[in-house]
Amino acid sequence: MLNIKIGRYLIVIGVMVLAIGCASQQGKKARWMARQLPGSSSQNFDIPVTVNDRVIAWIDYFQGPGHRHYARYLARSGRYVPHMQAILKKYGLPQDLVYLALIESGFSATAYSRAKAAGHWQFIHGTGKHYGLAIGNGVDERRDPEDSTVAAAKFLRDLHQQFGDWYLAMAAYNAGPGKIEKAIRLNGTRNFWTMIAKDRHYLRAETKDYVPKFIAAAIIAKSPEKFGFGDVVYDKPMEMEEAYVESQTDLEVIAKCADVSVDMIQDLNPSLTSGTTPSGARNYTVNLPMGTARKFSDAYAKVPDSERLMALRHTVRRGESLGKIAKRYGVSVREILAVNGLSSPSRIRKGSTLIIPTGGAAKKSARYIASKYTARPDGRLIKHKVKRGESISVIANNYGVDRADLRKWNGLKSNNIRRGQVLKIYSEDEGVKVASSVSKRPAPATGGKNYVVRRGDSWWKIAQRNGISINDLKGWNPTLADKDLKAGARLKIYQNGEAPQETPTSTTASSVEVEEVSSSDRLESMPARSLASLPTSDHSELLSMKAEISTSAVQNLELPSNSKEISYKIKSGDTLWDIARKYGVSVKNIADANDLNPKSRLKPGTKITIRSK
Structure with missing residues (x-):
């Protein structure tokens, strides 16, 4: 027993000595450190x-x-x-x-x-x-x-x-x-x-x-x-001079006028987050490398105002959502939000002008900022119940929000969602309504035949079985939602000229959307090479004009207005690629319009819808 007590005392004494030693070492180190000042x-x-x-x-x-x-x-x-x-x-x-x-x-x-x-x-x-x-x-x-x-x-x-x-x-x-x-x-x-x-x-x-x-x-x-940092090579102190730009100008244009790289201009002007000088700012001050201001001023004075901006400018129309605008120009919602300093898709208003980062320094800046950007929850909270066949992309596009924001709002680590899952969405868009649409569907009429939905049927299977398009089938049965397509439901189907004439009407997100582009919707100050960034399927006519357009900017260029819908009957040996080439559209255009898998086999006799010029 005595030996046990002695052992305990020795342990305590040892710990105390160790503690005193550590404190002494720390004290010595602190005194040494003080001498290094x-x-x-x-x-x-x-x-x-x-x-x-x-x-x-x-x-x-x-x-x-x-x-x-x-x-x-x-x-x-x-x-x-x-x-x-x-x-x-x-x-x-x-x-x-x-x-x-x-x-x-x-x-x-x-x-x-x-x-x-x-x-x-x-x-x-x-x-x-x-x-x-x-x-x-x-x-x-x-x-x-x-x-x-x-x-x-x-x-x-x-x-x-x-x-x-x-x-x-x-x-x-x-x-x-x-x-x-x-x-x-x-x-x-x-x-x-x-x-x-x-x-x-x-x-x-x-x-x-x-x-x-x-x-x-x-x-x-x-x-x-x-x-231990004696070998550090320090960057040289900043040396620059100032110059003025009369109107909103792309940093790439500034770089060309100063005969330096756009990276150098961005480096000297880190506060310009959109890749351009601010919209509406007159005689804005920019920083240039030392010794380049005079050269820049001489070259800049020769650049027409219409050629100073390589990004597009879009005037928001009534009913437009940011999702639709982003889709039209082939950019992401996050990039438009970031480059315009917006916190939420719901912040856009009719008549406001947006920078669309399709090219130049604006695109590069937008991609960088968007990678670090998350739109804060704003607008009306909508709870969306995921339906069969819906994906994150489809839902995000319908509500005019970004996929990354949609994932963050719902704590999702991937794009995987399941049927019946309820998602939180912050948006001013209704989601199911498509504003300013000119999609067409056949008006109800007499005649045709009744079809009773079988177990396992889908819109695609019914359309294939009867040699019609999904777009027509849904148009003839407007009161039947996707969720109501169950065994026992009755559909109206028309064949070989029985179908009623088409009449314009509004549509829903479940139908094929054909957006109208009005004559007031113009692309301002758009260099010819910027046309390459526009989606081929929606702007094939503009792309065909590209070769005829000089390198100077295109002012007040109107987008084509209405698209035509063509009904095409599939022949033996047809592929989506062949059909797309014939009508000057993309495979994706046809697949989306007819709810098709681009890799699926085509059944001869089936009718599909093609939107073309």
């Missing part, structure tokens, strides 16, 4: 510098697992630090606060967080607008190094005036001033280090580590060679 003291810093276990842990991280990332951020800092420090000095702030941008974004203009904070200083939308940053109309000044630094300087100045302490001000920059005020009340102290030591559950770990991480980053940045 520039000038062997903190006198070269214009902010308070405290070296403790948390700071040392972050220095160890940057030297170890985070070495590659920190080295990249440090290299990038050479480009921005001189300009940013000059702005901080102008506002009477410590210039070492510039390293907040290092831990916020790694000095990246395109940094974008899950909280939708953007740019070098990671402003969220509301705070950025409050401090004067323009966000919208193809511009996001959170990504501009000068404008965002001015906003950050004002914000940090306000926070320091509120808290009277730089550590608390930095913590508030991360968590928000209200959060830090409450943390001070809960923990009964205004000392940052005491507050995070006493706090148990209120502050996030990210906020507790924010100041230690900043101090560690600043210490290394001041003496990189002492911490």
Whole structure:
């Protein structure tokens, strides 16, 4: 028993000695770290510098697992630090606060967080607008190094005036001033280090580590060679000059006039998110590489206003949804939302003008922004019950929303959905109605024969069996919905000239949609090569005109209005490819119009509908 007690005492003593040893080592490391500060003291810093276990842990991280990332951020800092420090000095702030941008974004203009904070200083939308940053109309000044630094300087100045302490001000920059005020009340102290030591559950770990991480980053940045970063090659400071563009202009046009790459123009103008200068802005200032302003101005003056924009402009008509507009031009809903700075498809209004990113720098910018973009839930909440045969794409198109947003709203990790599943959709579209449609269906008439639906029947099987098209079959039986097509239901079928004459009417999403394009729907300032991006099936006439159009822009070009529906009877040996070539349409056009699988075999005698010019 005595031996057991002695053993326990020895274990306790051993743990205490180990703890004392670790504390001693940490103390030695902290003292060594303090000696590594520039000038062997903190006198070269214009902010308070405290070296403790948390700071040392972050220095160890940057030297170890985070070495590659920190080295990249440090290299990038050479480009921005001189300009940013000059702005901080102008506002009477410590210039070492510039390293907040290092831990916020790694000095990246395109940094974008899950909280939708953007740019070098990671402003969220509301705070950025409050401090004067323009966000919208193809511009996001959170990504501009000068404008965002001015906003950050004002914000940090306000926070320091509120808290009277730089550590608390930095913590508030991360968590928000209200959060830090409450943390001070809960923990009964205004000392940052005491507050995070006493706090148990209120502050996030990210906020507790924010100041230690900043101090560690600043210490290394001041003496990189002492911490293993002596071989970093710093980017050169930004050197540029300004020029003016008279009207909305594509960045690719600006690049050609300055005889530089479009990537360089985008790099110098990161706040232009749509790939163009803002719509409606006159004499807008753009940044150009040093020494190119005169060359640009001379070349730009010779470019007609109609050729300055390579993206299309679309004027929204009554009843149009963003889904229909996106489908018409062969782009995604997300790309249109992103390039126009819209938060939701329901934000479009009749008469408003949208940039359609079909080409040039606008397309490239739209793809990048859309990859990080999610439309927030807006508009009316609709609950849609998935029907047999429906897919994510079909449902998204019907409601004018994007597939990715539809997945996010419903917590879906893939496009897989099941029949009977209820989906949440935020849209102003009814979904089942197609506005401004000129689809045609046969009007009810006498005659024909009655058909009793059998078990296992579908629209396709019935149409095949009777040698008619699905479009006609549904048109003759308008009161019968897909869900009502069950054994015992009765259908009306017409054969060989019995069918009634077609009369225009409105239709539903379950019918084949033929959109009308009115004479007021024009493509403005569209270069000839932009026609290649229009869907072949809907604009074959325009594509055939392409060879006759010069490289100058096409002004006030009207889209073809009504499409014709042709009834074609399938012959032996016919394929969809042969039929599509004969009528100058796409295989997809025919398959969609007749609810066909493009790979399915065609039955001779079956009638299909072809929409052609």
